[in-house]
Amino acid sequence: MKISATSALVLNWTAADVWHSPQAAAYTKALDLSEGSGLLSVFDDEEQYMHLNAVSNRKHFVRAEAMKFIEEHSDTDEPQVLVLAAGIAPLSVDIAALYPRAKVFDVDKYLMEDKERFLNNALPNISFITADITDTVSLNGELKAAGWKPQGSTIAILEGITYYLPENDLKHLLQFLAAHSCTVAGDFGVLPQLVDEHNRHIGLQLFQKIKATIGLENTYNYDPKYFIDLLTEAGFTDAKRVLLSTIQQNFRGQIEPFEGGEPCWISMFSAKPATG
Numbered sequence: 556m557k558i559s560a561t562s563a564l565v566l567n568w569t570a571a572d573v574w575h576s577p578q579a580a581a582y583t584k585a586l587d588l589s590e591g592s593g594l595l596s597v598f599d600d601e602e603q604y605m606h607l608n609a610v611s612n613r614k615h616f617v618r619a620e621a622m623k624f625i626e627e628h629s630d631t632d633e634p635q636v637l638v639l640a641a642g643i644a645p646l647s648v649d650i651a652a653l654y655p656r657a658k659v660f661d662v663d664k665y666l667m668e669d670k671e672r673f674l675n676n677a678l679p680n681i682s683f684i685t686a687d688i689t690d691t692v693s694l695n696g697e698l699k700a701a702g703w704k705p706q707g708s709t710i711a712i713l714e715g716i717t718y719y720l721p722e723n724d725l726k727h728l729l730q731f732l733a734a735h736s737c738t739v740a741g742d743f744g745v746l747p748q749l750v751d752e753h754n755r756h757i758g759l760q761l762f763q764k765i766k767a768t769i770g771l772e773n774t775y776n777y778d779p780k781y782f783i784d785l786l787t788e789a790g791f792t793d794a795k796r797v798l799l800s801t802i803q804q805n806f807r808g809q810i811e812p813f814e815g816g817e818p819c820w821i822s823m824f825s826a827k828p829a830t831g
């Protein structure tokens with residue numbers, strides 16, 4: 556499977572203990588991350604340390620949100636997890652392995668057929684869907700064709716994607732998910748000027764270095780309050796952000812290296828359907 560340099564970078568910055576199933580460990584081990592080595596080499600030790608913590612932390616959060624949702628809905632029906640812009644990430648593999656009754660849908664513009672072939676039907680409760688998530692009409696059709704039941708219970712994961720979507724596309728996608736009573740969890744980029752000064756350069760350098768090394772489209776960052784309002788306006792309730800310091804405390808038992816009031820260039824969020 557041909558893995559892009561940025562995907563390889565993210566996987567290089569994911570601690571092994573984020574995943575708990577043997578299937579996710581085996582899948583991760585089998586991936587060829589060599590495409591990312593050139594890009595990885597432009598980051599110094601401090602940056603590598605910060606990104607290892609930020610990416611592992613964000614993956615820990617969305618995984619925990621998906622698991623909490625499945626456990627809360629497992630008595631009543633078949634819980635569904637939409638991993639939107641999943642790429643080659645192991646999240647679907649871990650969740651599907653740990654919860655065989657859950658239905659997991661990996662959606663991306665690219666590599667879904669390769670990922671499906673690579674996994675060789677080891678986990679029949681994952682469906683792989685090639686779709687542009689900003690085209691919600693076609694997304695809806697593809698999801699339904701793959702067996703998604705919109706009237707059932709669904710959590711949609713938006714990890715590592717909101718910074719690449721123009722705001723109107725993001726709003727449109729959020730409205731679609733809210734209208735189908737999905738719970739959502741994911742991350743968003745924080746406006747650099749709002750990030751605490753001691754960590755601000757790490758986030759700024761991240762996008763600059765990726766741009767300079769392999770080219771990168773525009774990215775979109777938000778004032779956290781504005782982002783949470785977007786969720787509410789799209790039709791969600793109980794929209795909240797979770798700082799990386801809070802997640803780090805739960806995951807690692809300490810807030811370091813996310814000290815401060817706005818410690819990171821990304822923040823996590825979750826929200827519930829107004830109708831659910």
Ligand SMILES: C[S@@+](CC[C@H](N)C(=O)[O-])C[C@H]1O[C@@H](n2cnc3c(N)ncnc32)[C@H](O)[C@@H]1O
Nearest residue numbers: 640641642644663664665686687688689714715
């Ligand atoms: C940075 S990767 C994140 C992958 C994974 N969610 C993670 O966090 O590790 C961004 C992914 O978004 C996908 N993507 C970007 N725009 C998309 C769109 N409009 N529809 C579907 N996938 C998209 C890319 O193909 C890529 O796999």
